[in-house]
Amino acid sequence: MSPKTLYDKIWDAHVAHQAEDGTCLLYIDRHLVHEVTSPQAFEGLRMTGRTVHAPDKTIAVPDHNVPTTLDRAKGIENEESRIQVEALDKNAKDFGIHYYPVSDIRQGIVHIVGPEQGWTLPGMTVVCGDSHTATHGAFGALAHGIGTSEVEHVLATQTLIQKKSKNMKVEITGKLLPGVTAKDITLSVIGKTGTAGGTGYVIEYCGEAIRDLSMEGRMTVCNMAIEGGARAGLIAPDDKTFAYVMGRPHAPKGAQWEAALAWWKTLYSDDDAHWDKVVTLKGEDIAPVVTWGTSPEDVLPITGTVPAPADFTGGKVEAAKRSLEYMGLEPGTPLNQIKIDTVFIGSCTNGRIEDLRAAAEILKGKKVKDGMRAMVVPGSGLVRAQAEEEGLAQIFIDAGFEWRLAGCSMCLAMNPDQLSPGERCAATSNRNFEGRQGRGGRTHLMSPAMAAAAAVTGHLTDIREMM
């Protein structure tokens, strides 16, 4: 048998039909659904008299629109948001799919809930009408975002029409230095490859620094594969993966667990597998990084300075000019002198318990700088409960952070959590696009520890100075 990559193996195991031109019907093991990208798909089913093909493989949770303030039991004020969440309530009920409503403690960001509940397992195909579905790749699952028409297609057929992508290997060798996290890895990779560097590829992240990451760190890395343009990001499952999955509510048990484990252990790239593209970074070369512009590829070590348009070539010159103007930054300014108004800790990139621990570690016994706004939005109700149990919540509250309920919140600001024009935010989320966190809002992406440090000092800060 010819050697295969992990992606090849998962792909081959899911082809339900292959046409002569290579177009495949790929079987989907898990379909995750949220309120924003699904109403039109369910409506499409109703209009054509179709049903959900595999409701037991379909899991829905509202996350984008839900308020994260403590009084959210009183309902959603914005009418359109409320209608969207109510539509999901109704669709979940009408079509008989698994559902975690706003009132359920297990509710949270769909990409945090899936792994937490054991829906996401190694070797699966996982899709969701959401680009950050790539997160689930951390389990060695082929996971990617789809559009609403495709959501409807998966609901109706449990398959997707797909052509295979190319194989790309991103290897992070050696060890990370103190203060450097999974977020710094994933941002540094995008900084190196650009936001289109992965277009047409499925990335497998490997190397010692990746193996050393916890499952949560691996989710952070895969989460941003889409920001590098890739269809999906994958990490081969290992003992850490199996330990994380074991015992979760929807993970296999007993004899099925043993059978699953035996298959999962075959899920790795063969030694002489073919790669269409290889990118290698040395773990020791990665520094704590921040973004300065309005594209996730605008990444620099915190020790750097704001670049000038002339530092770039091609279309990037104009793009950098536009970014700097939007961000209100002068070329040559040291990054660690950039003043921050707001700190947002949360999102499917960095809203898990380890992220909150890392931020709390920095904040212990310290205060948010006067005049700043700071909030923590746990990724799920269960993450929130655990953080309260571990005393992290109290650390945040004592420091002056708002301690919120679970949801997407200011990651994309569809709910009332928004930046005002010109407001500058240190964010642990994944997109620094113009207007992403609110019209005119200015976003700098970074790790949870770096965001916490910025909350204390009031400016972008090298976390290594606070360790």
Added chain:
Amino acid sequence: MDKFNKLSGIAAPLPLINIDTDMIIPKQFLKTIKRSGLGVNLFDEMRYDDDRNEIPDFVLNKPQYRNAEILVAGDNFGCGSSREHAPWALLDFGIRCVIAPSYADIFFNNCFKNGILPIVLPQEQVDILMKDAEKGANARIEVDLDAQTITSSDGEVFTFDVDPFKKHCLMNGLDDIGLTLEKKSSITSYEAKLASERPWV
């Protein structure tokens, strides 16, 4: 879905790289549960000021481009969020074809599902068409999907590639789901195999 065959229309130039779907349709317009009516909010934050007045400089606000049916843009068009609201907004505005050196994957697929043809051309050719588009309403660009050609207003002809299956669906306005359901027996036999080989799924 409307069939796509030939299009002769005004092309609007948008010479920016990395135009993301947040720019194409900002999140505040994702709250709809419909597919229609998003055209007025296409490129909303670039098109209107804080008081919702049109920004005259923005290309789609210029009189000569109000009826544009083609968009010529920079590298990595449609990156970011998977929102299909982006092609819905383009379509609702009247855009049926985008020409760029490259696209983000999900956006590219979403276009085909909505009767929009995203064409990939090398940067040099996009540059020529960008110049052509800058001429405004006098310059109509012709797109022929069947022949896979684009003709500039000067009569220069470029050929482009398109996936044969996607082309077939677009030219015939076919519904993917209907096509897949014709292969239902393959899906059912796959599921039988799955139930015995990987029953935990």
